[in-house]
Amino acid sequence: MxxxxxxxxxxxxxxxxxxxxxxxxxxxxxxxxxxxxxxxxxxxxxxxxxxxxxxxxxxxxxxxxxxxxxxxxxxxxxxxxxxxxxxxxxxxxxxxxxxxxxxxxxxxxxxxxxxxxxxxxxxxxxxxxxxxxxxxxxxxxxxxxxxxxxxxxxxxxxxxxxxxxxxxxxxxxxxxxxxxxTRFPAYPPQPRAQDVASLAEMLGTARQPLLIAGGGVNRGHAGALLREVAERFDVPVVNTITGQSALADDHPLAIGVIGDNGFHPHANRAVEEADLLVYLGCRMGSVVTVGWTFPEPSAKRLLVQVDIDPAALGNNSDNALNICADVCSVLQGLLSIDATAENPRQAWIDRLNNWRSEFWRHVQPELVDDSVPLKPQRVVKALNTHLEKKPYSILSDPGTPTPHMTRLLRLSNPDSTFIIPRAFGGLGYALPAVIGAWLARPDIRPVGLFGDGSFAMSLGELETIVRLDVPALLIHFNNGCFGWIKALQRLHGHNATYSVDFKQLDAAAIAAAFGLRAWHVRTPDEMEAAFAEAFAHPGPAFIDIEVESIADVAPPVMSWLRRLGRDPLDLKPEPGLRLADRAHP
Structure with a gap:
């Protein structure tokens, strides 16, 4: 041989x-x-x-x-x-x-x-x-x-x-x-029995506990176990960006996304008010902690970190308990303990859900705003309508779509997944990722979300999508610039921007040339029709949507809103905060 x-x-x-x-x-x-x-x-x-x-x-x-x-x-x-x-x-x-x-x-x-x-x-x-x-x-x-x-x-x-x-x-x-x-994690590290018992006791005695689902929960396919533990111990769950979809968004214990980018104000408020935070598969890096400023240090709040990597434990925080183990093993260990909460939690859970309801009532006008160019929020609203019907694999680029997707995307089907690369945040991920998603789960349709900066970096794989007949639905946020970087330049440079704008292409024509069914969208009516036809189309589909740039109107990024003089935890945030008008050094 x-x-x-x-x-x-x-x-x-x-x-x-x-x-x-x-x-x-x-x-x-x-x-x-x-x-x-x-x-x-x-x-x-x-x-x-x-x-x-x-x-x-x-x-x-x-x-x-x-x-x-x-x-x-x-x-x-x-x-x-x-x-x-x-x-x-x-x-x-x-x-x-x-x-x-x-x-x-x-x-x-x-x-x-x-x-x-x-x-x-x-x-x-x-x-x-x-x-x-x-x-x-x-x-x-x-x-x-x-x-x-x-x-x-x-x-x-x-x-x-x-x-x-x-x-x-x-x-x-x-x-x-x-x-x-042949699968991972192989030989998963098991927690010490006394550590699981200590965590169960802490969950039982805390008055306002929170479970924080990090990317390790999704990579360990531990969502079902997380739900069981949350329900058994009556503990609300928040998640990081990479932990999104670990718990269905319509679950009464699923509070929302925390951290800096695309956060929910009620979820971040919950973190600030909790007396016990249990980080599951989360390294507690700069985005989750908003540059290590969140939550504010408090002697009354205990931190627990569960991670498969011992080097991550306590690296950025003073933890009351560190558990080096596979997240699934820890959750299974908790389920083996016959424990109940010593303190009533319903008032805490009701308060968080009231905050959550108030937030969603307040953002409704953004979701139905039919102004042109279309707002990214309006696009997410149209997408949510179709995602309710069956499971999908949602793949997002870490650029323009991120803040509005993490904040407004609603995934109620437990078999739906949301994936976004956050280690280095390189553009060009989502379009090829739909191919990997479909090869891994051929029974579930993949949906890719990306801006035009990302599209230009990976459009050659449109040919691969067509050659393999991947039934991907690709949604292109077309704003003619590197929106995230342009917004940063406005935030830090007296509203001055440089070398971030490019020609706003007819990306639908490019996709059609590769053999995809494609639509170019400018108005709400065109978008609704395109979504209906694309979701009904059994093959690869591409929707090119001209959208308002996040460089023009501030997206939900906690550190940016702080810089603009806003309270990021306000459940009724000021809509339409124009970066061009409000940016300052």
């Missing part, structure tokens, strides 16, 4: 049934091996290594399995780096395979030669060059073991072309798989 054949057999043994990748000069032996195994393994050809990495990222999030991406040497490896970094720092297991230049030509100036193993060392859990074909099975087992254990993350294997082509007697190597490492 060639080294490439060994690699494919080892991947299949670890339950890999698809690989994302781009053909190149150095991976010809690998493609021949994949061709021969195509009845057991599917290769998804992508149009760019970075966007292919985003597909793999989303596939891993929704499937619970390590995703595999392969790229050729040189530029292919460099193009993949942003997506691998996002996956690694988002705690997602991904295995990147770089088919590299031949070892026998090392240091001779061969084209595309690059020290790829070193390139990825700082953005992966492990990056290794395989120097002999008979070592491939050993390195593949190590890759899966490292990617799926502890805090999951990305690993990188460099396989030189001559190693892929070298022949090995299969009897001289073991092709066994590490079966425990």
């Amino acid at each position: 060639r080294g490439a054949d060994l690699l494919i057999e080892m991947l299949i043994a670890h339950d890999v049934d698809l690989i994302f990748g781009v053909p190149g000069d150095t991976n010809v032996p690998l493609y021949d091996a994949m061709r021969q195994a195509q009845d057991r393994l599917r290769h998804v050809m992508v149009r760019d290594e970075r966007t292919g990495g985003f597909m793999a990222d989303c596939f891993s999030r929704l499937s619970g399995r390590p995703a595999v991406m392969e790229v050729p040497s040189g530029a292919g490896a460099m193009y993949a780096l942003p997506a691998i970094a996002e996956a690694n720092f988002s705690s997602l297991p991904m295995i990147l395979i770089t088919s590299d230049t031949p070892l026998k030509m090392e240091a001779q100036g061969v084209i595309t030669e690059l020290e790829c193993a070193k390139l990825f060392e700082t953005v992966t859990k492990g990056s290794w060059q395989v120097k002999a074909a008979h070592k491939i099975p050993e390195y593949v087992r190590r890759a899966f073991r490292v990617a799926t254990t502890g805090r999951p993350g990305a690993v990188h294997l460099v396989l030189p072309e001559d190693v892929l082509g070298a022949e090995v007697d299969p009897a001289s190597v073991s092709l066994h798989a590490d079966r425990n490492c």
